[in-house]
Structures are given as structure tokens and as C-alpha cells.
Amino acid sequence: MDLDTLLHHYFETTELDTLDEAAFERGVERLGTAFGTEKEPGRRFALWSLLHALGEAPDPSVAFKDPQERHAAETYARVSGRDSDD
Numbered sequence: 001m002d003l004d005t006l007l008h009h010y011f012e013t014t015e016l017d018t019l020d021e022a023a024f025e026r027g028v029e030r031l032g033t034a035f036g037t038e039k040e041p042g043r044r045f046a047l048w049s050l051l052h053a054l055g056e057a058p059d060p061s062v063a064f065k066d067p068q069e070r071h072a073a074e075t076y077a078r079v080s081g082r083d084s085d086d
Contacts, residue, residue, distance in 0.1 A: 060073035
């Protein structure tokens with residue numbers, strides 16, 4: 001998955017700093033819906049990672065039922081400096 005493609009698809013721009021709050025929230029809502037309905041684990045993790053980078057991801061313990069996927073998300077959150085305790 002290409003970051004610019006994802007940003008353009010969900011936010012209609014690659015420049016998130018140009019969005020007003022309402023446009024940003026609409027993009028986050030679309031991204032969250034895609035995450036919630038995605039079935040393929042790799043794509044689902046990529047969508048969660050983008051939500052995480054935006055500070056909008058659900059906690060890994062809620063987002064991932066599979067223990068390996070949950071562990072990967074917890075590790076990602078920890079090494080990115082934004083774990084669920086932040």
C-alpha cells in the first residue's frame with residue numbers, strides 16, 4: 001500500500017495539514033470504516049498503522065482478535081513511540 005494513495009483515497013489530498021477539522025474527521029471516519037470492514041490481515045494492519053500514525057487507532061487489544069496480529073500492533077505502537085498508554 002502506498003501512503004500517498006491511501007491519503008488521497010481517504011482524505012482527498014496528500015497534504016493533511018491543509019484540511020480543516022471537519023474534512024480531517026471525515027477522512028478518519030472513512031479510514032476507520034475501511035479498517036473495520038477489511039478482511040485481509042496485511043491490508044487491515046496497514047490501515048490500522050495509518051490510523052495509529054494519525055492518533056486515531058483503536059487499542060490493539062480491541063482492534064485485533066488474532067494474538068499474532070495484536071502482538072505485532074502492540075510492538076509497532078511501542079517502537080513508534082506512541083503506545084496505547086500515551
